[in-house]
Amino acid sequence: MEMFRFCKFCLPAVDLLRSGMIFWRKDKDKEAPDAAPIVPPVQPDRPADREGETWVSRLGMGLGKSSAKLTQGLTDLITKKKLDQDTLDQLEELLITADLGPKTAARVVSEFAEGRFGKDIGEDEVKQALAETITRILAPVAKPLVVTKPDSGPFVLLVCGVNGAGKTTTIGKLAHRWIRHDGHKVMIAAGDTFRAAAVEQLKIWADRAGASFMAKDTGADAAAVAFEAYQQAKQAGADILMIDTAGRLHNKANLMAELKKIVRVLKKHDDSLPHAVLLVLDSTTGQNAHAQVETFKEITNVTGLIVTKLDGSARGGVVVGLADRFGLPIHAVGVGEGIDDLQAFNPEDYARALVGLKS
Numbered sequence: 001m002e003m004f005r006f007c008k009f010c011l012p013a014v015d016l017l018r019s020g021m022i023f024w025r026k027d028k029d030k031e032a033p034d035a036a037p038i039v040p041p042v043q044p045d046r047p048a049d050r051e052g053e054t055w056v057s058r059l060g061m062g063l064g065k066s067s068a069k070l071t072q073g074l075t076d077l078i079t080k081k082k083l084d085q086d087t088l089d090q091l092e093e094l095l096i097t098a099d100l101g102p103k104t105a106a107r108v109v110s111e112f113a114e115g116r117f118g119k120d121i122g123e124d125e126v127k128q129a130l131a132e133t134i135t136r137i138l139a140p141v142a143k144p145l146v147v148t149k150p151d152s153g154p155f156v157l158l159v160c161g162v163n164g165a166g167k168t169t170t171i172g173k174l175a176h177r178w179i180r181h182d183g184h185k186v187m188i189a190a191g192d193t194f195r196a197a198a199v200e201q202l203k204i205w206a207d208r209a210g211a212s213f214m215a216k217d218t219g220a221d222a223a224a225v226a227f228e229a230y231q232q233a234k235q236a237g238a239d240i241l242m243i244d245t246a247g248r249l250h251n252k253a254n255l256m257a258e259l260k261k262i263v264r265v266l267k268k269h270d271d272s273l274p275h276a277v278l279l280v281l282d283s284t285t286g287q288n289a290h291a292q293v294e295t296f297k298e299i300t301n302v303t304g305l306i307v308t309k310l311d312g313s314a315r316g317g318v319v320v321g322l323a324d325r326f327g328l329p330i331h332a333v334g335v336g337e338g339i340d341d342l343q344a345f346n347p348e349d350y351a352r353a354l355v356g357l358k359s
């Protein structure tokens, strides 16, 4: 089977950053009734006050809340000249409160202490060293999403995550990237069939991005949507098919059954489907993101993560813990509600922003 690569995704993230191509770069009766779709206003051009902003500066501003805690803590902590056990213990606690989680905090502290114990240390040196250690943890998971279209049909991505994580928004951003920047033909399928508002919201994003859209009636079988969407996407010669899903985590049994059925039904078309299963995580949920990864890994073969809302999160440290614990690729990060606010994950920039260092 001949495959072709969407080569833009294979370029190193640094080149893409430089070139501006930053990206690769209810339970039924318990669910709230339909509300108006939550779709932020279109931003055709960036407002003037955002001109010249780089993603690092946006990330820095967002992570400012995370790093403020950490940097103030470091300033208070590094009062002694020599690095002793007491300082290391306090540093570990500080990293835990910065959402790295106990295991990762212990790892960071032990790597940091190596070769430095009993020696003179200054605040800036501590920040530099922490940034380097955190970069080492993040580097292996910073992997672009490589989309390879098989001859037999579109590349299929299943997008999962709990309600409110940012699935629908992320699908819109991905479609925009692939269509406007890379010229691909994209179809989006509304697998979150529970609420009419969810379908409507996805349709607005599809229109905005210029993607074709496939939906059935509210309450339709999500697996049937996926099955038919694949047929339609294939017929239409689409390069990429993205399938949105519901995220009713409080009814795990239903969620599990629904996602498993979508996968099973897709495999009737082709055993290699879906080609990627993206788990979207809201960074503001902090340590709860760990439980979400565990749950979705149990349900389905998660192939990569997209972490959202890093533009305003005080809990950016959670990304380090996730990388350390699960080792799942982090394909991109969400840094805003706009269509362009999806960026490649750069480990060094992230680590430096987190500890409050300018890039």
Ligand SMILES: Nc1nc2c(ncn2[C@@H]2O[C@H](COP(=O)(O)OP(=O)(O)O)[C@@H](O)[C@H]2O)c(=O)[nH]1
Pocket (backbone or CB within 6 Å): 038, 039, 040, 161, 162, 163, 164, 165, 166, 167, 168, 169, 170, 247, 280, 308, 309, 310, 311, 312, 333, 334, 335, 336, 337, 341
């Ligand atoms: N600030 C910010 N808001 C986001 C981001 N991604 C999504 N959102 C917002 O989070 C809310 C839930 O997003 P939605 O895509 O509907 O989540 P879904 O339930 O998983 O489909 C919406 O108000 C989005 O605008 C992000 O990266 N940054």
Ligand SMILES: [Mg+2]
Pocket (backbone or CB within 6 Å): 167, 168, 169, 192, 198, 244
């Ligand atoms: Mg949604």
